[in-house]
Amino acid sequence: MFLVGSFFLFAAFLITTCIFVIFSKNPVNSVLFLVLAFLNSTFLFILIGAEFVGIILAIVYIGAVAILFLFVVMMLDIQITTLMFNIKRYIPLALLFAGIILAEIIYLTVFKTSKENLDTFIRSKNNTEQIGDVLYTEYFIDFQLSGIVLLLAMIGAIVLTHVYRPTIKRQNIESQNSTTAQDRVKLVKINSGEGIKDD
Amino acid sequence: MTSLTYNHFFILSLIVFIIGCFGLFLNRRNMILILMCIEIILLAANINFVSASVFLNDINGQVFSIFILTIAAAEAAIGLAILVIYFRNKGEIDITQINQLKD
Numbered sequence A: 001m002f003l004v005g006s007f008f009l010f011a012a013f014l015i016t017t018c019i020f021v022i023f024s025k026n027p028v029n030s031v032l033f034l035v036l037a038f039l040n041s042t043f044l045f046i047l048i049g050a051e052f053v054g055i056i057l058a059i060v061y062i063g064a065v066a067i068l069f070l071f072v073v074m075m076l077d078i079q080i081t082t083l084m085f086n087i088k089r090y091i092p093l094a095l096l097f098a099g100i101i102l103a104e105i106i107y108l109t110v111f112k113t114s115k116e117n118l119d120t121f122i123r124s125k126n127n128t129e130q131i132g133d134v135l136y137t138e139y140f141i142d143f144q145l146s147g148i149v150l151l152l153a154m155i156g157a158i159v160l161t162h163v164y165r166p167t168i169k170r171q172n173i174e175s176q177n178s179t180t181a182q183d184r185v186k187l188v189k190i191n192s193g194e195g196i197k198d199d
Numbered sequence B: 001m002t003s004l005t006y007n008h009f010f011i012l013s014l015i016v017f018i019i020g021c022f023g024l025f026l027n028r029r030n031m032i033l034i035l036m037c038i039e040i041i042l043l044a045a046n047i048n049f050v051s052a053s054v055f056l057n058d059i060n061g062q063v064f065s066i067f068i069l070t071i072a073a074a075e076a077a078i079g080l081a082i083l084v085i086y087f088r089n090k091g092e093i094d095i096t097q098i099n100q101l102k103d
Helices: A002-023 A027-047 A051-075 A087-111 A127-135 A140-161 A173-178 B006-026 B031-055 B060-090 B095-102
Strands: none
Touching: A002 A027, A002 B006, A002 B031, A027 A051, A027 B031, A051 A127, A051 B031, A051 B060, A087 B006, A127 B060, A140 B060, B006 B031, B031 B060
């Protein structure tokens, strides 16, 4: 009973914050509500025993992605605009989506009551060990490929946003390495009373 | 309805997904809100994967959820980089002005 109550609390918060993300006028508020939505889904994941994914969601989304959004929102000068809310144009779409939700709910609650219960499973290992067993053996190639995807995204983001300024003086490593001692120093023999003659 | 079932999570993820889709449709000005709506849609997919994985006692769903998280982070980085260079060139992020490449 506690589980169901907590589920409904967090689910209601999640849906409310998702709605606020869309309908906030200020993009900074939208980003902060997005953080709250991710936090609520973290709670939901921990509630059903998927602790590892929940904590990863908190670290990756709240700690990295949402803060990246926040930095970009603060960097850009965005004027506060309202939604172009032309309700007549979207009524068929809204009815379609509402029909889909209604059909799913009726199908799930009336025709297909799920028998799965959380208490029936006996777990010999904890969640992190279970994921680690599969992730580093069966999904090893996929794991490496996702690392390559992240590397490509990093390189792509740097290449896209990098600004080349030709006025900045930089180190020219090639010319530094190719110089010899004769280019920079020369030995001058100074005779008495003559001084150094310029070439 | 006294115990938590997969149906609860399925309906929740459906509702979150449709909220994200509606954000994409309704919002026609701000490009950063479109990226946030894509994040919401990916979150709905994650909720579905993880809850199915837990209720069917199969760990593969959670592994796929981690992969979705990776791709979402990469997508957010690239999307925001594109947003930043677009803002640097145009001085605004109004998506109704993006179709200037046609002219």
